[in-house]
Amino acid sequence: MSSTAQLALLSEWDRGRWVWNQCVAESRAAHTAGEKCGFVPLAKMLTGWRSKHEWLRQGGCMPQQQTIRDFTKAHSKALKDVKTGLPMRRRAGMPQFKKKDLASLTLNYTRRGFRLKDGRLHLGGGIRLTVVWSRDLPADPSSVRIYQDNLGHWYASFVVQAEGQPLPETGGAIGIDWGVKETATTTSDAHDLRHPEHGKKTAGKVARYQRMMARRRPKPGRAASKGYRTAKRLAAKAHKKIARQRQDTARKWAKRVVTEFDQIAVEDFRPRFLAKSTMARKAADAAISATKHELINMARKHARDLRLVNPAHTTMDCGRCGARAKHALPLSERTYTCTACGAVSPRDKNSARVMLVRAGLNPAGVDRGRPDGPPVRRAA
Ligand SMILES: [Zn+2]
Structure with a gap:
């Protein structure tokens, strides 16, 4: 993937995360203010945020709207969890702030937000990606998820309406x-x-990497050492293989x-x-x-x-x-x-x-x- 495209995806992710965190803040404020369901017209607010911030406008509208939909879905699901007497923000599944280094990098695009042309994937906001296909698409995809795994590889996962066979x-x-x-x-x-017994051979390796990680675990607030990061990457790779x-x-x-x-x-x-x-x-x-x-x-x-x-x-x-x-x-x-x-x-x-x-x-x-x-x- 070209570095321009990577940079574009990362900024898109930053914007999405900002929108998400904004949603969390607004709904928490609404709960604190005593509004019963914490309803906030987020879609309307997005228009406001976009007109206020130029850098937000630079990103595609579609993924930001998708972020709002994802948030609303997670939020209303958590609200239904009435069993707990916990404060609102502590309830199971209640959307939380996404921290930059902890949240996994994922971008979702629905049908109108992407286009496939000449084997390349065109995303809203002028991002163009060359895709290495793992298999042919059986039909027109209805959405695509772009994500980066913990080894730093990028993937595009297409959703295709499965026809019964x-x-x-x-x-x-x-x-x-x-x-x-x-x-x-x-x-x-x-x-x-x-x-x-897939794990058997690889499990020994995983255990060794985990011991390496334990020895090199960074102190709270300190950056992880190179040895720690290497062990972590190797452990992730072995896990993935299994x-x-x-x-x-x-x-x-x-x-x-x-x-x-x-x-x-x-x-x-x-x-x-x-x-x-x-x-x-x-x-x-x-x-x-x-x-x-x-x-x-x-x-x-x-x-x-x-x-x-x-x-x-x-x-x-x-x-x-x-x-x-x-x-x-x-x-x-x-x-x-x-x-x-x-x-x-x-x-x-x-x-x-x-x-x-x-x-x-x-x-x-x-x-x-x-x-x-x-x-x-x-x-x-
Ligand atoms: Zn019997």
Whole structure:
């Protein structure tokens, strides 16, 4: 990217941040003044700010309007959070001031704010960028997000209205349970997914960089040393590599599941990211999150019926007769034995089957080799 374009993007970002902070200040003032919802006509104010400040006028109007829309959205969402008795500005998700060195650099442009021509991206305010395409755009994009990652690389991410690409029906249903050793245990043995140990090699490196960072951590108020910054960059790079491998594995697996099954019942797992959890647990949670995310997207793209299932008590319920055991299975117990119907199955397999039953899907569709339905008529 040319240095002119970089400079232009950075100034655009500075202006956007100024507008955002102005919004925060105005809405806080309104709250303090006792106006109940803190409503401030921000869009109108923007016109005022632009006529007052020449440097603000130099930037495109579109990204600044987008900033106002983003702020309004975040603000009204936080206002709905009525459970807390916290002061207004402390509420969860309440927009805060963006500090220059802490906020991540992002610019959003909607349809009227950008143009693609001869492989170049033209942004409002006369910014021209040459784009290196990672893949072809399947259709006209409706918006674009320009951002810089923590390694200093610039990216343009286009939003394209995804058209459903329905796949042929298979008549199959699958239940999926998430876990540590096996990222996914399913009702179909061929679709279980072992925890990919991507991190293993790179994790050692990450740990080393983190130790380097800890030793060189700058004192409050002091600038970070060169060694600290280098370690930080290397750690970020290693993290990124792991995330990319994880996503790749997840996407391939999701594609296979979605291709072979019409109906998918998935445990609605939400990682808790406990501070005290082990590295292995963290890695497993991250793998589950990435895999679940890819599966949901893939199912949506190919118009499959995916149902998220509440995971409460799954280790206590029998996947065959639906009876609930009196006690939860201890983690060490890997086999589920039903006292009601006598079914014995590996613990995770039982849970996968419970997902299917809870989603209201027919387990008969699972073992396609042994249909429980009416007998197939044989040709004479
Ligand atoms: Zn049972």
